[in-house]
Amino acid sequence: MINQHVFELGDDMPMPVANDDVLSFLASRRSAIAHTLTAPGPNPETLTELLRLAARAPDHRRVVPFRFVVVEGDAQTRLGQACLKAALELDADLSDAQRQLELNRFSRAPTVVIVVYAPVLEHKxxxxxxxxCCGAVCQNLLLAANAAGFGAQWITETVAYEPKLRDAFTLAEHESIAGFIHIGTAAQQPKERPRPEIEALTHRL
Ligand SMILES: Cc1cc2nc3c(=O)[nH]c(=O)nc-3n(C[C@H](O)[C@H](O)[C@H](O)COP(=O)(O)O)c2cc1C
Structure with a gap:
């Protein structure tokens, strides 16, 4: 029998302590498709809190190899225009639908957080x-957004790797994109998708 107990940081915990709410939350976690996310998104205070929770990721030697770029409102339109410009430089014959897709790329959800991988070079x-660590920050942000009642999706698409867009994403030379975390209100719970067979993935020594 596992103990059910609410604890504070710093408490003594002589026995394993289960939190059934968190376990069932993790068991049903799913991403919501970015373009299905509608208003409202998190307000500024809530978003700051979500980022604070995301940053509580395991981080060996407290390097903090990540930073956040929040894309909302007009910035979503500007990033979409930058995506279209870059796409047209690669292919001037884009169809109207492809042009619209580029323009809309950062406007699908009310809030997009770019999680930037910002490694400290020459570090132990x-x-x-x-x-x-940076990947764990992305996952924490998804979980925090879900726990706050929002739907969220972690995507990169090809634009994350497009050299022409590095300035638009404010990337320094040593930085790269870990994810575009889309956050908003999910109209419905996503259906389950197949999950890995744990026994087939697990070898016991
Ligand atoms: C680094 C990373 C990049 C991803 N990029 C995309 C993407 O560009 N497009 C996409 O549809 N899903 C992408 N995914 C997958 C989704 O985040 C998500 O896992 C998928 O929709 C399945 O839903 P689930 O999280 O409920 O299993 C990416 C996942 C990771 C970890």
Whole structure:
């Protein structure tokens, strides 16, 4: 029997303590497709709190190899225009539908948070570990958004890797995109999707 108990940071915990609400929350976690996310998104105070929770990711030697770029309102339109400009430089013959897709790329949800991987170079903590920390920040942000009642999706698409868009994303030379986290109100709960078979993935020594 696992104890059910509410605890504070710093409390003594002599026995495993279960939080059934959190366990069932994790068991039903799903992403919401970005273009299905509608208003309202998080207000500024709530968004700051979500980012604070996201930043509580495991971080070996407290490197803090990440930062956030919030894209809302007019900035969503401007980033869409930058995406279209870059896409037209690669292919001047884009169809109207493709042009619209580029213009709308950052306007699908009320809020987009760009999680930037910002490694500290020449650090004792390997960059591999720093990138894992940044991935955990993205996942924390999804979970925090879901826990606050919002739907969210972590996407990158090809634009995350487009050199022509690095300035628009404010990337320094050593930085890259970990994810565009789209946050908004989900109209309906997504259906379940197949999940990995844990026994097939797990080997016990
Ligand atoms: C780094 C990363 C990048 C992703 N990029 C995309 C993407 O560009 N487009 C997309 O449809 N899903 C992308 N996904 C997958 C979605 O975030 C999500 O996992 C998927 O929609 C399945 O939903 P689930 O999270 O409920 O399993 C990405 C996931 C990760 C971890």
């Amino acid at each position: 903590t390997p960059q591999w570990e720093q990138s894992l």
